[in-house]
Amino acid sequence: MNYFPDEVLEHVFDFITSHKDRNSVSLVCKSWYRIERYSRQRVFIGNCYSISPERLIARFPGLKSLTLKGKPHFADFNLVPHDWGGFVHPWIKALAKSRIGLEELRLKRMVVSDESLELLSKTFVNFRSLVLVSCEGFTTDGLAAIAANCRFLKELDLQENEVDDHRGHWFSCFPESCTTLVSLNFACLKGEINLGALERLVARSPNLKSLKLNRAVPLDTLQKLLMRAPQLVDLGTGSYVHDPSSEVYSKLKSAIQRCKSIRSLSGFLEVAPRCMSAIYPICGNLTFLNLSYAPGLRSTMLTKLIQHCKKLQRLWILDCIGDKGLGVVASTCKELQELRVFPSDPFGAGNAAVTEEGLVLISAGCPKLNSLLYFCQQMTNAALITVAKNCPNFIRFRLCILEPTKPDHVTNQPLDEGFGAIVQSCKGLKRLSLSGLLTDQVFLYIGMYAEQLEMLSIAFAGDGDEGMLYVLNGCKKLRKLEIRDCPFGNAALLEDVGKYATMRSLWMSSCEVTLEGCKILAERMPSLSVEIINESEQTEFSLGDRQKVDKMYLYRTLVGDRMDAPEFVWIL
Amino acid sequence: MQEGVAVAIGGGSDGGSMSTVSREDNMVVSSEDSSCPDESELELGLGLSLGGGFKMHQVSRGGPYPKILTAKDFPSLLYAASTSSSPSTSSSSSSSLSRANVTTGTKRTAESVAAANASSQVVGWPPIRAYRMNSMVNQAKAPVAEGFNSTMENHKKETSMFEKTTIGNYHNSANNKLRKSLFVKVNMDGIRIGRKIDLNAHESYEKLAKTLEDMFLKTAPSVNSVGSRTLEPHVMNEITRPSKLLDGSSDFVLTYEDKEADWMLVGDVPWEMFLSSVKRLRIMRTSEATGLAPKLQERNQR
Numbered sequence: 109m110n111y112f113p114d115e116v117l118e119h120v121f122d123f124i125t126s127h128k129d130r131n132s133v134s135l136v137c138k139s140w141y142r143i144e145r146y147s148r149q150r151v152f153i154g155n156c157y158s159i160s161p162e163r164l165i166a167r168f169p170g171l172k173s174l175t176l177k178g179k180p181h182f183a184d185f186n187l188v189p190h191d192w193g194g195f196v197h198p199w200i201k202a203l204a205k206s207r208i209g210l211e212e213l214r215l216k217r218m219v220v221s222d223e224s225l226e227l228l229s230k231t232f233v234n235f236r237s238l239v240l241v242s243c244e245g246f247t248t249d250g251l252a253a254i255a256a257n258c259r260f261l262k263e264l265d266l267q268e269n270e271v272d273d274h275r276g277h278w279f280s281c282f283p284e285s286c287t288t289l290v291s292l293n294f295a296c297l298k299g300e301i302n303l304g305a306l307e308r309l310v311a312r313s314p315n316l317k318s319l320k321l322n323r324a325v326p327l328d329t330l331q332k333l334l335m336r337a338p339q340l341v342d343l344g345t346g347s348y349v350h351d352p353s354s355e356v357y358s359k360l361k362s363a364i365q366r367c368k369s370i371r372s373l374s375g376f377l378e379v380a381p382r383c384m385s386a387i388y389p390i391c392g393n394l395t396f397l398n399l400s401y402a403p404g405l406r407s408t409m410l411t412k413l414i415q416h417c418k419k420l421q422r423l424w425i426l427d428c429i430g431d432k433g434l435g436v437v438a439s440t441c442k443e444l445q446e447l448r449v450f451p452s453d454p455f456g457a458g459n460a461a462v463t464e465e466g467l468v469l470i471s472a473g474c475p476k477l478n479s480l481l482y483f484c485q486q487m488t489n490a491a492l493i494t495v496a497k498n499c500p501n502f503i504r505f506r507l508c509i510l511e512p513t514k515p516d517h518v519t520n521q522p523l524d525e526g527f528g529a530i531v532q533s534c535k536g537l538k539r540l541s542l543s544g545l546l547t548d549q550v551f552l553y554i555g556m557y558a559e560q561l562e563m564l565s566i567a568f569a570g571d572g573d574e575g576m577l578y579v580l581n582g583c584k585k586l587r588k589l590e591i592r593d594c595p596f597g598n599a600a601l602l603e604d605v606g607k608y609a610t611m612r613s614l615w616m617s618s619c620e621v622t623l624e625g626c627k628i629l630a631e632r633m634p635s636l637s638v639e640i641i642n643e644s645e646q647t648e649f650s651l652g653d654r655q656k657v658d659k660m661y662l663y664r665t666l667v668g669d670r671m672d673a674p675e676f677v678w679i680l
Numbered sequence: 681m682q683e684g685v686a687v688a689i690g691g692g693s694d695g696g697s698m699s700t701v702s703r704e705d706n707m708v709v710s711s712e713d714s715s716c717p718d719e720s721e722l723e724l725g726l727g728l729s730l731g732g733g734f735k736m737h738q739v740s741r742g743g744p745y746p747k748i749l750t751a752k753d754f755p756s757l758l759y760a761a762s763t764s765s766s767p768s769t770s771s772s773s774s775s776s777l778s779r780a781n782v783t784t785g786t787k788r789t790a791e792s793v794a795a796a797n798a799s800s801q802v803v804g805w806p807p808i809r810a811y812r813m814n815s816m817v818n819q820a821k822a823p824v825a826e827g828f829n830s831t832m833e834n835h836k837k838e839t840s841m842f843e844k845t846t847i848g849n850y851h852n853s854a855n856n857k858l859r860k861s862l863f864v865k866v867n868m869d870g871i872r873i874g875r876k877i878d879l880n881a882h883e884s885y886e887k888l889a890k891t892l893e894d895m896f897l898k899t900a901p902s903v904n905s906v907g908s909r910t911l912e913p914h915v916m917n918e919i920t921r922p923s924k925l926l927d928g929s930s931d932f933v934l935t936y937e938d939k940e941a942d943w944m945l946v947g948d949v950p951w952e953m954f955l956s957s958v959k960r961l962r963i964m965r966t967s968e969a970t971g972l973a974p975k976l977q978e979r980n981q982r
Contacts, residue, residue: 131709185804186810242809268811268812400812451808510806
């Protein structure tokens with residue numbers, strides 16, 4: 109291969125798209141490293157504090173697409189204080205100063221300011237794609253800057269962000285010359301939208317394939333939009349409420365029927381059940397259906413709908429569907445690969461909840477199932493063992509029994525055997541979340557069998573240090589470990605400190621780890637950043653070494669301790 | 681080569697070989713998260729100049745969420761246990777350690793976490809994204825037409841985010857707004873220049889009528905500006921006096937134009953229903969109002 113000129117190698121490398129593979133390519137020899145480095149256009153940074161923007165820019169001058177993740181995963185559940193960090197501004201500032209022609213920016217759990225968005229929009233003339241997932245810190249003013257300045261904008265995708273909505277003026281900022289939109293998702297915005305501007309924008313975007321509306325967009329506007337954009341592949345409705353006997357509704361029905369390309373359907377942020385029949389004609393084409401934000405749809409309505417969806421591959425739904433409803437899913441959706449069942453009543457007794465029965469039915473009917481997120485009231489080992497037998501292909505298995513430490517409700521035993529069966533059967537399992545009553549035994553199984561496991565989430569489980577050690581010693585591919593409320597202490601933490609350099613991060617909260625243990629770890633592993641998040645009144649000096657640490661987050665980093673940590677975060 | 685296997689310990693960063701540095705870099709510039717499908721889907725997103733076609737695979741996460749909560753679901757919404765990990769509602773400044781309550785999570789999740797604390801006493805459990813939790817809470821306060829639970833009416837809103845909707849009306853359920861001003865025009869027969877009045881600042885027909893009488897029927901109007909927004913203080917003193925506009929004893933009657941452009945007599949329907957259908961008001965001469973309501977004639981003849 110060394111006889112080939114650089115351009116040929118570069119052309120060959122163009123076909124290598126996975127980050128892992130490109131990393132491997134870069135390590136073969138110096139010339140490959142050089143060629144790969146100049147030709148790399150897409151970079152994924154799983155932890156924004158693991159590397160500095162300057163270093164990234166220095167290595168990849170041809171960077172076009174950057175993905176960054178900020179806060180630890182448990183920030184989703186309010187376990188991380190609001191101003192912990194994860195600011196994107198230093199990245200945008202550094203990129204703006206460089207000669208990088210950024211075209212795509214994808215952020216998850218980061219703090220984004222209007223200033224950042226404005227700088228982004230004004231600096232990179234070829235900017236095309238902005239995807240923000242679970243971010244915060246910006247307002248619709250920042251969006252206005254993006255709309256106004258990014259002349260070739262193709263994608264604006266806002267997923268589940270906390271946005272300060274200054275009402276709908278930002279929408280009018282898309283210039284008349286903007287005709288390049290392919291994907292537009294503003295479902296998470298809470299405020300009013302200039303409906304006329306929206307209609308005109310859709311009308312002049314012939315390439316629009318994905319459109320997700322917010323709740324302020326009423327059904328009659330939806331009808332008009334669909335008339336303009338029958339080529340849509342991915343649709344998220346806003347408010348889906350109307351009088352089914354009205355003319356608007358019948359116009360909507362015919363508009364929907366023309367949308368033969370729709371494969372993904374979501375939204376229904378407000379829904380009148382009697383209007384759901386309008387979507388039956390397109391159900392047969394759907395591969396993804398997300399009704400998890402649709403309030404008040406009863407099980408009978410849901411099953412009636414799903415019976416039309418024979419090609420469904422991914423389904424996100426509320427537990428009001430019930431076990432029987434899941435049975436209908438199982439008998440209808442033979443292509444199902446991913447199922448997410450969210451709780452409609454997370455804190456209540458659960459009237460229309462799902463149980464282990466629904467899960468077993470699904471596993472029996474959907475052999476292709478490889479990804480599961482299931483919130484339920486109860487579970488049994490027997491059910492999990494059956495599921496493991498029926499579905500050996502799980503890549504992601506997340507089970508959440510709503511009541512912490514709840515045992516097998518039939519035998520009153522811990523659920524060790526059930527989860528053990530899952531990890532033993534599913535040889536390709538990469539992500540696992542546990543719940544229910546669990547002893548160290550389940551961790552023994554995990555350490556023994558979960559060879560491909562990359563991410564593990566544990567809560568209220570285990571008996572002692574042994575449990576955590578089984579996992580750390582056994583799971584060679586482990587990258588992210590997050591633990592809360594478990595009796596794991598310093599002995600487990602410190603047994604093999606080198607392990608953490610092979611991982612992206614470790615989170616431990618409300619465990620038995622003490623300040624002393626964390627200090628020792630930090631001392632032995634300078635390549636790690638060990639953060640203590642302390643929300644009590646005590647200062648670093650008054651907190652004794654023996655005191656248990658409430659929240660610890662550690663991660664490997666190439667650039668030492670971050671400079672932007674707030675007062676309540678101590679970096680050891 | 682395994683990602684992350686070569687661990688550069690002891691900082692060979694400076695004069696380190698290319699392979700050490702790039703290995704370190706590569707650990708960080710790492711593989712996409714297969715644990716999170718979104719990332720690999722994001723990665724396969726828009727093809728740049730590499731000839732890769734455009735792939736649609738966005739994970740859709742919509743907006744708000746279901747379940748009508750009733751009073752029993754929020755036993756202590758206002759008095760959530762203020763442990764050190766419960767969020768303060770508004771602070772966005774970085775906290776000093778001397779403050780007992782550090783803002784946890786996003787500031788907007790105060791209520792949802794409060795609800796969680798009230799019911800389950802465990803922070804961050806069940807593990808549902810804060811965004812989704814917030815949607816649940818907000819959605820619960822604004823039920824859709826069908827399945828409307830009348831107990832919603834019972835717990836008056838302590839929080840400003842509570843909304844009211846009319847019972848069983850498709851159009852209205854699409855209009856869920858926070859309680860803010862609802863200004864409508866008021867014209868009176870014989871007076872060319874109209875006024876505007878904030879209906880949401882009044883809680884009943886009586887209060888509305890009083891304000892209007894003060895605006896239009898008094899010789900020395902006590903309103904201080906066009907479109908005064910609040911009940912004038914002296915009105916409160918006269919609250920006990922029955923409204924002339926409403927009982928038909930004056931030469932004028934109070935009417936309104938509804939959503940269907942019909943002119944209706946004010947006072948027949950419940951106040952909330954009135955609020956949702958009123959477009960503007962007109963203080964009409966009783967003589968013109970004939971035919972609107974026979975009982976008006978009766979009243980006048982009493």
